[in-house]
Amino acid sequence: MITRNANRWALITVTGLTLIGWALRLSNLNAASLRGDEAFTVIHWMREPLADTLANIATVDPHPPLAYALYRGWALLLGGGELTVRLLPALFNVLGIPVIYALGRRINGQTLGILAALLWAINPYQIWHAQDARNYAIWAVLSPLAVWLALRALEKDGWRNWLLYIVAAALAAYVYYLELFAVAAVNIYVLLIYHRSVRTLLRWIAAQAVIALLLAPWYLQERLLVSSGYGGTTGGFDP
Numbered sequence: 324m325i326t327r328n329a330n331r332w333a334l335i336t337v338t339g340l341t342l343i344g345w346a347l348r349l350s351n352l353n354a355a356s357l358r359g360d361e362a363f364t365v366i367h368w369m370r371e372p373l374a375d376t377l378a379n380i381a382t383v384d385p386h387p388p389l390a391y392a393l394y395r396g397w398a399l400l401l402g403g404g405e406l407t408v409r410l411l412p413a414l415f416n417v418l419g420i421p422v423i424y425a426l427g428r429r430i431n432g433q434t435l436g437i438l439a440a441l442l443w444a445i446n447p448y449q450i451w452h453a454q455d456a457r458n459y460a461i462w463a464v465l466s467p468l469a470v471w472l473a474l475r476a477l478e479k480d481g482w483r484n485w486l487l488y489i490v491a492a493a494l495a496a497y498v499y500y501l502e503l504f505a506v507a508a509v510n511i512y513v514l515l516i517y518h519r520s521v522r523t524l525l526r527w528i529a530a531q532a533v534i535a536l537l538l539a540p541w542y543l544q545e546r547l548l549v550s551s552g553y554g555g556t557t558g559g560f561d562p
């Protein structure tokens with residue numbers, strides 16, 4: 324009974340924090356004018372066909388393709404105007420509240436999970452990025468989701484758990500390139516904690532191989548490896 328009541332109160336608390344977080348992210352959402360990078364998002368990510376963006380923008384404003392695809396899909400759904408562009412990161416980012424709760428709970432119980440959810444809900448940096456029309460607030464949700472699914476797969480096993488982790492990790496890496504550092508950190512954790520479990524290590528290595536195969540078609544393009552980046556001689560902005 325105690326556990327059931329604790330779970331019920333945790334659910335109520337996280338739901339309340341999610342609503343508070345949503346209100347904070349909607350508050351003054353369009354009070355400030357779009358900054359330069361946001362205007363670039365509207366013009367090139369939302370209003371141009373996705374094929375053109377992938378062909379022409381990926382080396383100028385280097386981000387993985389899912390970032391462009393999400394904004395292009397959002398524009399097709401709600402229009403590519405300035406009033407709707409910030410709703411996409413705000414909506415995604417508020418989902419990080421239950422996600423970070425789940426991750427904190429898996430690491431060290433409900434108290435840590437609720438504290439993490441509270442900090443996510445009211446964190447001014449999270450709120451700022453959630454009101455910024457770029458892909459950072461979206462990645463901030465997908466990355467801890469992938470970590471939570473990785474821990475669940477390691478603890479519970481089962482092909483569904485491994486599949487969900489692989490998909491989440493690939494999606495996060497297709498939203499923001501720096502997800503590779505998070506993948507590397509989780510790999511270090513696994514090697515330290517599960518180095519004596521051959522069965523778990525083999526499954527983990529197999530999962531990493533699948534993730535690598537999913538990322539290879541985009542990440543290993545020569546034009547991205549050679550000419551992508553800000554200030555580059557062939558694809559970047561002039562300094």
